[in-house]
Amino acid sequence: MDLFVVKRPEEEDKVIDESGNIARLLKKIEKRKRQRIKHKATKSTIKNVINRTKEARRIKRELKAKLQSSEVQNLTGIDAELPKNDELLEQNEIAKQTELEGFTILGTDKYDKKPKVKRVLPKWLSNPTVISVNLQDLQHKVSNMKCLSKDLRKKLKDNGVKYFFPVQAEIIPFLIQSYQESKLMIPRDICVSAPTGSGKTLAFVLPVIETLKNFVTKKIRALVILPTQDLAFQVYKTFDKYVKGTHLKVSLITGKSTFAQEQTELITKNEVFGYLSKVDILVCTAGRLVDHLKETKGFDLSELKYLIIDEADRVLDNVQNDWLYHLEVHIHQNDFRILNLFTLNKPRPPQKLLFSATLSQDPEKIQKLSLFQPKLFTSIVDSTEGTEINTNLFIGKYTTPKELTEKYIRCSTDLKPLVLYQFIKQEKLKKTLIFTHSTESAHRLSILLQLFFKDQLKIVEVSSRLVTRRRNKLIDDFAKGIVDIIICTDKLARGIDLVGVQCVISYSSPTFLKTYIHRAGRTARAGEFGLAVTILNHSEVHKFLNLLQEAGKNNLEEIVISEEHLELSGEQYKEALQGLKQSVTKESKESVRKVKLTKRKLKTNVRKPTTVIS
Numbered sequence: 001m002d003l004f005v006v007k008r009p010e011e012e013d014k015v016i017d018e019s020g021n022i023a024r025l026l027k028k029i030e031k032r033k034r035q036r037i038k039h040k041a042t043k044s045t046i047k048n049v050i051n052r053t054k055e056a057r058r059i060k061r062e063l064k065a066k067l068q069s070s071e072v073q074n075l076t077g078i079d080a081e082l083p084k085n086d087e088l089l090e091q092n093e094i095a096k097q098t099e100l101e102g103f104t105i106l107g108t109d110k111y112d113k114k115p116k117v118k119r120v121l122p123k124w125l126s127n128p129t130v131i132s133v134n135l136q137d138l139q140h141k142v143s144n145m146k147c148l149s150k151d152l153r154k155k156l157k158d159n160g161v162k163y164f165f166p167v168q169a170e171i172i173p174f175l176i177q178s179y180q181e182s183k184l185m186i187p188r189d190i191c192v193s194a195p196t197g198s199g200k201t202l203a204f205v206l207p208v209i210e211t212l213k214n215f216v217t218k219k220i221r222a223l224v225i226l227p228t229q230d231l232a233f234q235v236y237k238t239f240d241k242y243v244k245g246t247h248l249k250v251s252l253i254t255g256k257s258t259f260a261q262e263q264t265e266l267i268t269k270n271e272v273f274g275y276l277s278k279v280d281i282l283v284c285t286a287g288r289l290v291d292h293l294k295e296t297k298g299f300d301l302s303e304l305k306y307l308i309i310d311e312a313d314r315v316l317d318n319v320q321n322d323w324l325y326h327l328e329v330h331i332h333q334n335d336f337r338i339l340n341l342f343t344l345n346k347p348r349p350p351q352k353l354l355f356s357a358t359l360s361q362d363p364e365k366i367q368k369l370s371l372f373q374p375k376l377f378t379s380i381v382d383s384t385e386g387t388e389i390n391t392n393l394f395i396g397k398y399t400t401p402k403e404l405t406e407k408y409i410r411c412s413t414d415l416k417p418l419v420l421y422q423f424i425k426q427e428k429l430k431k432t433l434i435f436t437h438s439t440e441s442a443h444r445l446s447i448l449l450q451l452f453f454k455d456q457l458k459i460v461e462v463s464s465r466l467v468t469r470r471r472n473k474l475i476d477d478f479a480k481g482i483v484d485i486i487i488c489t490d491k492l493a494r495g496i497d498l499v500g501v502q503c504v505i506s507y508s509s510p511t512f513l514k515t516y517i518h519r520a521g522r523t524a525r526a527g528e529f530g531l532a533v534t535i536l537n538h539s540e541v542h543k544f545l546n547l548l549q550e551a552g553k554n555n556l557e558e559i560v561i562s563e564e565h566l567e568l569s570g571e572q573y574k575e576a577l578q579g580l581k582q583s584v585t586k587e588s589k590e591s592v593r594k595v596k597l598t599k600r601k602l603k604t605n606v607r608k609p610t611t612v613i614s
């Protein structure tokens, strides 16, 4: 029989060695246990517990590994004086439990990779109606849209609108039809995700006016919520343009006027009928709306037919004043899903319309609005033309206008202003917006560029440093062509409709994709062509290109500014920097002087003797 026994001396040595190891490890556990009991009274911080937990886990892992190797050895028929498997596990268990001083480790040591969970979108999100982004080949003549009254069609033509943009051609008939059918069935809520400058505003303004213009009694029937005062004003102006000639009254509440002024514009009180609304369509910001819901007597939204949230992702991110809760209290949300004799006569909830170029991808966020059988309208880039559309691919994917060209410039941080100057010079840019990350940076950059270009270009800064009136004046001047370049922060990135912007430059790299989309969206609007350029320092390039890949933008062209040109402007750059330094020092001295003056004034006010009335 010996002939068939294969002796492996190395293996045998190893087994002996292994058993010794395990014995040593068990001793170690025992020793540590004793030590711990000794120091138990003094050491009880959480940090220690964590460390010891880690140690116990490590030992347990080692033990297990040994155990496995011993199993292999048992299989090979080599007997060794090793504890039995069960014994080992038991000891291990004791070690684990005692190591943790009453804390039991939950779970196992197995770190198996969990299978990736497949994202399953609700059906309405994964089966949208696709809206084209092609604004060059418009198909839908205004005169052919018979669901709009003659008056409205005429007004559109008077304002230079001959063809509808794709988003309007889809949404306007849908909304008018669902309104007509609303006597029989509750209209579906809609979410519209279409590129910047694709005409989303008219897509809701026109059907709202068309369907409400026949109501005789005054009640707030359409409520439009926007994230900022400026955007609300812009939408208000569009409504105002198209309600002319109807008896509809549009009002704006954003906090620009005093609260009392807004109240008198909204409500009137009648001896016989009590409070009456003076408004049919109300455009507002969320914060100011809550103020009126709480404070204005007679402010009634029970007859609301439309609740429109423009720039919906931004508005929904705003939890200020818990506006959604307060709004829900005032509009009817309940008892409407089943139509029966009881619910038929109850006021219906308004149809909710959500619009954005970057609509939330998160169904949970949208869920907050309790949408009724929602329907999604979204745009895709035409690159999939001819292939079968995979709807899951473009859900929530942001699209930019087809007419937008995107490029980037790579340079070192200290040369950024010089590169910017050179780029503006060589491209002979006018009507340009430059985005920076902060008000301070916008201010300094504007001084620097003004020093560079002197009288050649009119460069201004539009930021929160200026009062609203001054800001609006500069934006107007830009639209008229009096101002060539605006340097601004992201406050101007969303929704603002500036006609004919030639180029948008991101001087500071955008942190989020949404920020980039909205910045770039200030150009290439309404079918015009435009350029978006991002200036990046070397370390930002990778991150930025990755960010853009999320929106399916893979082949961004790099613009190279020649070093020769930069060198030629070197002296000018030094002078400009010197000028900036002087200007900043002067400004800081001025602000110190102002602070001192205010303090002095305060002191003298405090010292003034108070008159005692005896």
Ligand SMILES: Nc1ncnc2c1ncn2[C@@H]1O[C@H](COP(=O)(O)OP(=O)(O)OP(=O)(O)O)[C@@H](O)[C@H]1O
Residues within 6 Å of the ligand: 160, 161, 162, 163, 164, 165, 168, 194, 195, 196, 197, 198, 199, 200, 201, 202, 356, 357, 494, 495, 496, 497, 499, 521, 525, 526
């Ligand atoms: N059918 C049309 N024909 C010509 N111009 C149009 C048409 N519809 C809208 N416009 C113009 O296009 C511009 C952009 O429209 P709008 O501001 O509604 O875009 P938007 O989709 O809301 O953009 P953003 O997402 O940036 O807010 C406006 O100046 C508007 O007057």
